[in-house]
Amino acid sequence: MVLVVQSDQKHQQRIRDNLTKIGIRCECTGNGVSGFHQFLSRHYALVILDVYLNDGCGLDICQRIRQHNFEQPIMFVSASVSDTDRILGLELGADDFLSEPYCNREFQARVKVQLRHHQAHTVNESETKGHELRVGPLLLDEKQHYAEWYGREIELTAKEFTLLGYLARNPNQVFTRAQLLQAVWGYAHNGYEHNINSHINRLRNKLNRCTPGGGPIQTVWGVGYKFTPANCEGAQVRLAHAQQLVFTERA
Structure with missing residues (x-):
């Protein structure tokens, strides 16, 4: 409905x-x-x-x-x-x-x-059994729709949550706005890049409030955006695979 x-x-x-x-x-x-x-x-x-x-x-x-x-x-x-x-x-x-x-x-x-x-x-959500997604200081719990950055909870909308998760699954990889539109929104029409810009700006504001140093979402001018957890001071990036989040089950 x-x-x-x-x-x-x-x-x-x-x-x-x-x-x-x-x-x-x-x-x-x-x-x-x-x-x-x-x-x-x-x-x-x-x-x-x-x-x-x-x-x-x-x-x-x-x-x-x-x-x-x-x-x-x-x-x-x-x-x-x-x-x-x-x-x-x-x-x-x-x-x-x-x-x-x-x-x-x-x-x-x-x-x-x-x-x-x-x-x-x-x-x-119904299939997730208490699993967490971790990249350095970032924690995402899809079942609870819970996000944590440097030990502090951050409130994210559904699209912000999905966008952050997509970027974090591919650390240091640069994505164009069109690629992010296709991956997160399901379409990639010219003229709608403002969707990405607005969501990226909101994510940055929320993450940077509790980031000791530079934020993890970087702009690659003329290309797009990338998630770089190593850019944050004190961040220890723990990756099971170079291009995937580590999935660990809560005790």
């Missing part, structure tokens, strides 16, 4: 029709207050928000949802908005942002990507 929060009835109907075409049920509401209450009342595989709502701003609803649930997939579908709104939406925790004009097939494809990732995360 998908929750659609859209004030414009025409846009709301377009989203409903597109979801119906790909066999997805949805519940729709026209204002943020009722949308947030519906979110609290049941589980949704995806929440689709508009930036501009009759009773407020969808960005505020996004932030409130993220505060309650770090793993809830959130997608903005909005009329023409500024780059500032798009970036702010991603920084507040949205997993994707699609603005008009857009084609119906692209919308459907993006929704499928979000639902596929949500389903994969649910399956992985």
